[in-house]
Amino acid sequence: xxxxxLCAVLLASSTAFAQGFTPTRPLELVVHxxxxxxxxxxxRAMVVMLxxxxxxxxxAQVTNKPGGGGVVxxxxxxxxxGETHTLGIFTGVWLTNPLTSNEAKVSLKxxxxxxxxxxxxxxIAVKADAPYKTLGDFVNAxxxxxxxxxxxxxxxxxxxxxxxxxxxxxxxxxxxxxxxPGGGERIAALLGxxxxxxxxxxxxxxxxxxxGNMRVLAQVNExxxxxxxxxxxxKEAGFNVTPVPQVRxxxxxxxxxxENVAYWEGVxxxxxxxxxxxxxxxxxxxEDAYQNAAELAKFYEEFSNQMRGILQEAGVKTVR
Amino acid sequence: MKARSADFWSGLxxxxxxxxxIAVASRWEYxxxxxxxxxxxxxxxxxxxxxxxxxxxxxxxTDKSGSTIDWSGARSAFVAWAAFSAMVATxxxxxxxxxxxALTLFIVLVMYRKPLKVAATTxxxxxxGFYLIFPLALGVKLP
Amino acid sequence: xxxxxxxxxxFGVALQPLNLLWCFVGVVLGTVIGVMPGLGPPATIAMLLxxxxxxxxxxxIIMLAGIYYGAKYGGSTTSILLNVPGESASVATCIDxxxxxxxGRAGAALGIAAIASFIAGTVGVLGLMLIAxxxxxxxxxxxxPEYFALMALGLAMVxxxxxxxxxKALLATLVGLWLAGIGTDLFSQTSRxxxxxxxxxSGIDFVVVAIGVFAIGEVLANMHERGGATAIAxxxxxxxxxxxxxxxxxxxxxFVNGSVIGFLIGVLPGAGSTIASFISYGVEKAVSKHPxxxxxxxxxxxxxxxxxxxxxxxxxxxxxxTLGIPGSGTTAVLLAALVLWGFKxxxxxxxxxPAMFWxxxxxxxxxxxxxxxxxxxxxxxxxxVLRAPVYVLYPLILGISVVGVYSTSGSLFDVWLLxxxxxxxxxxxxxxxxxxxxxxxxxxxxxxxxxxRQSLMMxxxxxxxxxxxxVSAVMLSLALLILLIPLFGKVNAxxxxxxx
Numbered sequence: 001x002x003x004x005x006l007c008a009v010l011l012a013s014s015t016a017f018a019q020g021f022t023p024t025r026p027l028e029l030v031v032h033x034x035x036x037x038x039x040x041x042x043x044r045a046m047v048v049m050l051x052x053x054x055x056x057x058x059x060a061q062v063t064n065k066p067g068g069g070g071v072v073x074x075x076x077x078x079x080x081x082g083e084t085h086t087l088g089i090f091t092g093v094w095l096t097n098p099l100t101s102n103e104a105k106v107s108l109k110x111x112x113x114x115x116x117x118x119x120x121x122x123x124i125a126v127k128a129d130a131p132y133k134t135l136g137d138f139v140n141a142x143x144x145x146x147x148x149x150x151x152x153x154x155x156x157x158x159x160x161x162x163x164x165x166x167x168x169x170x171x172x173x174x175x176x177x178x179x180x181p182g183g184g185e186r187i188a189a190l191l192g193x194x195x196x197x198x199x200x201x202x203x204x205x206x207x208x209x210x211x212g213n214m215r216v217l218a219q220v221n222e223x224x225x226x227x228x229x230x231x232x233x234x235k236e237a238g239f240n241v242t243p244v245p246q247v248r249x250x251x252x253x254x255x256x257x258x259e260n261v262a263y264w265e266g267v268x269x270x271x272x273x274x275x276x277x278x279x280x281x282x283x284x285x286x287e288d289a290y291q292n293a294a295e296l297a298k299f300y301e302e303f304s305n306q307m308r309g310i311l312q313e314a315g316v317k318t319v320r
Numbered sequence: 321m322k323a324r325s326a327d328f329w330s331g332l333x334x335x336x337x338x339x340x341x342i343a344v345a346s347r348w349e350y351x352x353x354x355x356x357x358x359x360x361x362x363x364x365x366x367x368x369x370x371x372x373x374x375x376x377x378x379x380x381x382t383d384k385s386g387s388t389i390d391w392s393g394a395r396s397a398f399v400a401w402a403a404f405s406a407m408v409a410t411x412x413x414x415x416x417x418x419x420x421x422a423l424t425l426f427i428v429l430v431m432y433r434k435p436l437k438v439a440a441t442t443x444x445x446x447x448x449g450f451y452l453i454f455p456l457a458l459g460v461k462l463p
Numbered sequence: 464x465x466x467x468x469x470x471x472x473x474f475g476v477a478l479q480p481l482n483l484l485w486c487f488v489g490v491v492l493g494t495v496i497g498v499m500p501g502l503g504p505p506a507t508i509a510m511l512l513x514x515x516x517x518x519x520x521x522x523x524i525i526m527l528a529g530i531y532y533g534a535k536y537g538g539s540t541t542s543i544l545l546n547v548p549g550e551s552a553s554v555a556t557c558i559d560x561x562x563x564x565x566x567g568r569a570g571a572a573l574g575i576a577a578i579a580s581f582i583a584g585t586v587g588v589l590g591l592m593l594i595a596x597x598x599x600x601x602x603x604x605x606x607x608p609e610y611f612a613l614m615a616l617g618l619a620m621v622x623x624x625x626x627x628x629x630x631k632a633l634l635a636t637l638v639g640l641w642l643a644g645i646g647t648d649l650f651s652q653t654s655r656x657x658x659x660x661x662x663x664x665s666g667i668d669f670v671v672v673a674i675g676v677f678a679i680g681e682v683l684a685n686m687h688e689r690g691g692a693t694a695i696a697x698x699x700x701x702x703x704x705x706x707x708x709x710x711x712x713x714x715x716x717x718f719v720n721g722s723v724i725g726f727l728i729g730v731l732p733g734a735g736s737t738i739a740s741f742i743s744y745g746v747e748k749a750v751s752k753h754p755x756x757x758x759x760x761x762x763x764x765x766x767x768x769x770x771x772x773x774x775x776x777x778x779x780x781x782x783x784x785t786l787g788i789p790g791s792g793t794t795a796v797l798l799a800a801l802v803l804w805g806f807k808x809x810x811x812x813x814x815x816x817p818a819m820f821w822x823x824x825x826x827x828x829x830x831x832x833x834x835x836x837x838x839x840x841x842x843x844x845x846x847x848v849l850r851a852p853v854y855v856l857y858p859l860i861l862g863i864s865v866v867g868v869y870s871t872s873g874s875l876f877d878v879w880l881l882x883x884x885x886x887x888x889x890x891x892x893x894x895x896x897x898x899x900x901x902x903x904x905x906x907x908x909x910x911x912x913x914x915x916r917q918s919l920m921m922x923x924x925x926x927x928x929x930x931x932x933x934v935s936a937v938m939l940s941l942a943l944l945i946l947l948i949p950l951f952g953k954v955n956a957x958x959x960x961x962x963x
Binding site: 326327330334336338339343348349351354357358360361362365366368369372373375376379394396397398400401404405408411412416420423424427428438442443446450 | 579630631633634637638640641644648651653655656679682683684686768846854855857858859861862866867877878881882885886889893894895896912915917919924
Binding site for chain 3: 016034035036040041045047048062064066067069071075100101102103105147150155156176178179180181183184185187188189192193194204205206208210211213215283316317
């Protein structure tokens with residue numbers, strides 16, 4: 001009897017040392033959009049994949065914390081200090097908000113990095129009957145009529161505008177940027193002929209391109225996407241611009257133990273190597289860009305500094 | 321001197337709001353390089369608000385019929401509102417079920433002067449109802 | 464594919480027993496959610512997404528769509544009975560619906576709402592079926608100047624909602640505009656009127672204001688009256704349990720009005736059912752022979768907005784299915800669902816997935832019929848709710864309001880805002896400020912400002928863009944005309960007085 005007891009104790013303590021952390025309650029995935037928004041869709045797809053590939057012993061569920069373009073969700077995570085069963089899906093706005101908004105007190109530096117998962121490339125598109133066949137055509141037209149051509153996009157801190165700022169600086173031209181709150185409205189503005197050009201994610205543009213309503217002039221990416229083998233990248237088209245990536249990844253609340261971080265890191269590393277993930281990435285024309293926690297922390301710094309510079313040049317007031 | 325009617329005070333209050341809006345909005349950019357800035361719209365409706373409030377105040381003074389409000393009942397309304405706010409304040413502490421039960425008890429007892437038995441049954445029944453329907457049957461979180 | 468054969472194929476899909484079942488589940492669920500203030504279709508659909516992976520996509524979309532338009536049916540219930548809008552589109556229904564309930568005609572109001580919803584919902588589906596692709600192309604021509612003009616037209620309706628004092632109505636509207644502007648400015652990312660509070664960064668949720676001002680304001684106002692333990696008149700006799708033939712006759716135009724306006728506005732991406740219901744209400748009042756009845760229990764005042772918010776669902780599906788562009792919050796989630804299931808919504812969706820499109824259309828006809836059958840008999844049952852004594856009803860209203868608001872955002876701050884707006888609603892009632900213009904200003908303010916600034920950006924600062932484009936010029940002139948109506952009335956009265 002005593003022998004069994006001793007064995008049990010030894011076994012228990014050895015597993016405790018070996019495994020570290022295992023989730024015992026459902027995992028909460030926090031996203032900063034409402035249902036149907038970009039991060040929400042990604043999170044729900046992830047939940048399905050995590051279950052399919054049996055990467056978690058527990059369920060995962062999505063919690064929507066919309067507001068302030070990410071500020072509310074970031075603050076929510078920061079409040080859950082030490083909570084081991086909550087994670088957040090971050091995107092680039094979580095990094096840029098603290099730069100421009102006083103109320104955005106929580107930056108990614110206050111949270112625990114887990115992994116960077118995706119880079120979202122973009123393409124520059126015009127209406128199919130537009131006179132521009134290449135990006136060069138558009139830029140030349142802009143040169144001749146400074147400030148007259150128009151681009152539809154999101155807010156001025158969004159990637160759409162960042163690309164615009166970079167191109168304007170590199171070519172010495174100027175064109176207008178008109179913000180629309182939703183992707184649908186931006187596309188409608190382009191297709192209706194009210195703006196001349198837009199920067200759009202390839203999966204959103206895909207169907208319109210297939211239907212012949214849109215034409216792609218260039219890709220905002222380092223290398224050519226498989227879905228657009230004949231479209232030049234910005235560099236190939238002759239524009240000396242480093243594409244600022246639209247990034248998505250996973251963060252955790254501050255103050256969590258090391259085994260916890262290691263565990264989550266492991267889960268997402270395994271996820272990024274599964275077939276379902278790879279298929280998801282290709283179907284949606286993302287780019288797999290896995291970075292582990294340490295690399296992600298470094299990436300924050302570089303990205304924030306890069307963005308700060310760009311925003312200041314664009315005339316946007318930065319507060320940090 | 322005739323007592324100022326209610327319209328006058330509301331006009332004053334709204335005029336104050338209008339003035340505040342104008343003050344804040346004029347600090348923002350009115351017209352940017354590309355188009356109207358964040359100050360554009362607020363400035364205009366702030367001005368509109370101030371102007372209309374002035375009209376309201378003027379008309380309340382010149383209008384002979386000047387309606388007065390029966391404020392006797394207002395006390396009950398404010399008490400009810402205070403009770404409601406008190407409940408909201410205690411929500412993080414005691415949760416919805418208890419807070420709501422307390423509020424119901426208060427309302428039935430004090431506002432409607434019903435006997436304690438009636439108040440208590442109502443409070444318990446409604447709170448139980450909320451608890452059963454929302455979190456249990458529908459999975460909706462209560463505060 | 465021509466309509467008739469498509470429809471046959473569609474009914475072939477929709478009438479399968481499994482799909483009928485899912486349709487039924489969807490519409491019932493939708494109705495329940497619509498009745499609950501706060502909890503809405505987008506959140507529910509998102510919650511059910513994992514479940515849908517176990518179904519085939521056609522059944523899934525049939526069910527989800529059922530939730531979408533079912534919720535519009537349910538939304539009128541609490542609006543009429545308790546003055547608590549079940550969802551943002553039901554606010555316009557509160558105006559006359561609750562008045563009818565107070566007069567003991569709750570049953571008639573609920574019934575007319577159901578009937579109007581059915582007629583308009585069916586018209587919406589017809590529109591979707593017959594003219595979706597060409598209409599979508601036309602809707603693309605609608606740009607910021609036109610949106611601004613549409614919003615201006617909607618705001619001009621304030622005049623018709625205004626009650627006696629134009630000045631007060633306008634003031635209420637301006638306060639609504641101000642409330643709409645609280646938050647982060649889209650164009651410049653400046654925070655406006657947020658007082659440093661993070662929760663205000665994305666503005667104040669419309670539901671919080673509507674429930675606060677209408678429901679809680681009403682409860683507080685009644686505390687003021689302290690009318691003893693008299694209940695709100697419970698409907699007595701069949702005449703008041705269901706709409707009468709006279710009611711149906713009175714609502715004839717409202718049915719048409721609601722269906723058409725709701726559908727057309729639904730087609731525009733970015734304009735939603737709330738705007739549709741208010742404009743429909745305003746139009747109905749404008750063409751009515753006895754406009755003074757509105758706001759005091761006119762049955763057309765219930766039929767028009769209720770119809771509009773139902774046909775809007777058909778309309779919103781147009782850009783979603785023909786262009787892959789969401790027309791509203793719920794269609795955004797539906798689009799996400801389609802993407803998750805592996806479809807690519809866009810211009811080619813209908814031609815490449817005819818079974819799914821036609822199956823959906825057919826199921827919507829069936830769903831509307833189901834809803835009518837479900838809702839009408841339930842009307843007398845719901846109306847009995849009003850038999851409860853006030854001291855039960857009022858705490859109930861307060862409780863539902865809190866739960867409803869909290870369920871949308873999970874934020875206690877919003878509940879505090881609710882209390883604040885409740886006080887505002889009470890004060891507005893006492894000081895004789897009409898509350899509908901406030902709500903209208905709040906709903907339209909944000910979109911209107913955006914549309915104006917976008918238009919000015921497009922025109923490089925020339926206001927003329929608003930009148931140089933035909934459609935927006937027409938709408939703006941209409942708006943101006945409407946604003947001038949009371950002026951004519953006043954001038955006339957002054958002239959008559961002078962003549963005496």
